[in-house]
Amino acid sequence: MTLIRRLGRAANVTLRRFGYQVIASAAKPEGRGGAPAPLPSGAADYLRPDHPRLLELERAYARFDSRATTPLLWKRQHVSGYDLRYFRGDNAYVWQIRDGASEINYVLTAYYVKTIDALGLLDKLQEDELLGVHAFTVDGRIVSRDLLDSIVEINFLQRQLAISSRQGFTVLDVGAGYGRLAHRMVSAFPGIGPYFCADAVAASTFLCDYYLGFRGVADRARAIPLDRLEETLAGRRIDLAINVHSFSECTRDAVEWWLELLRRHEVGHLFVVPNPIDHGGERLLTNEGVDMLPLIERYYRLLAKSPKYADPALQRHGIQHTWHYLFEAKC
Numbered sequence: 001m002t003l004i005r006r007l008g009r010a011a012n013v014t015l016r017r018f019g020y021q022v023i024a025s026a027a028k029p030e031g032r033g034g035a036p037a038p039l040p041s042g043a044a045d046y047l048r049p050d051h052p053r054l055l056e057l058e059r060a061y062a063r064f065d066s067r068a069t070t071p072l073l074w075k076r077q078h079v080s081g082y083d084l085r086y087f088r089g090d091n092a093y094v095w096q097i098r099d100g101a102s103e104i105n106y107v108l109t110a111y112y113v114k115t116i117d118a119l120g121l122l123d124k125l126q127e128d129e130l131l132g133v134h135a136f137t138v139d140g141r142i143v144s145r146d147l148l149d150s151i152v153e154i155n156f157l158q159r160q161l162a163i164s165s166r167q168g169f170t171v172l173d174v175g176a177g178y179g180r181l182a183h184r185m186v187s188a189f190p191g192i193g194p195y196f197c198a199d200a201v202a203a204s205t206f207l208c209d210y211y212l213g214f215r216g217v218a219d220r221a222r223a224i225p226l227d228r229l230e231e232t233l234a235g236r237r238i239d240l241a242i243n244v245h246s247f248s249e250c251t252r253d254a255v256e257w258w259l260e261l262l263r264r265h266e267v268g269h270l271f272v273v274p275n276p277i278d279h280g281g282e283r284l285l286t287n288e289g290v291d292m293l294p295l296i297e298r299y300y301r302l303l304a305k306s307p308k309y310a311d312p313a314l315q316r317h318g319i320q321h322t323w324h325y326l327f328e329a330k331c
Contacts, residue, residue, distance in 0.1 A: 086132025175246020
């Protein structure tokens, strides 16, 4: 690790307690050949800050319960107009190279994923480099953090809940971002769905709705605006709630708001992946240092906990090491 990176991480230990962080600059997305990554047809016209649908969502979220929408990190400027167009790029949604990850980290991670991928998802799911994602070619296949993280997370859930064999397995993705995991899970398993994506950031709901439609999975995975969430969940059985790197970036009030929602709708299991911050993900802390575990344990008991990478060397050198936590609802 370079001196600059060490200084940046040390500064973040303090800054995150006040809702800020040092973010290294990253190059604009480029294809592996060096040319600017192309946008799909119509994307530039739709993915813009003044789009009527985005403005409508922003107005609705401004009227919503402030416990859920008051940001810790995700203030309005957190997602730029450039990020809207290239939302799969190295930005607030998925850090890909800005934390110092390079080709060698992706190579190591890809080969590790190949050894633990009992479901064969590396062969089933593909990366196409669209919408700004940073990608590398490893062993003849294109990989990205989007793809590799999704496969690791899905395999964890498979080991714990056997999701590949479940029919009508319903999911609520809390803080779903642009819908990365939703796209991968419903593409991998025909039995999963409906898969609901919710987010307290209007821009995320806007992007997720676009992305799920663009990927052709909107019949089984849907972005649900925050003000429509209660009515969508009413009377439904939700088997699993997912929270990947989102609770870490919420205020304490927001975490409690989401947990109360999950309990109210009797969500059976909760999968949480925290930001590593300065503890490698071994603790369930928000970016401002709030311990989430006592909050979660009001309603859920810990069922399983394991490092993202079983190999300690990968926990040091793999892409964004952290831990995975699975909870089950208390009776």
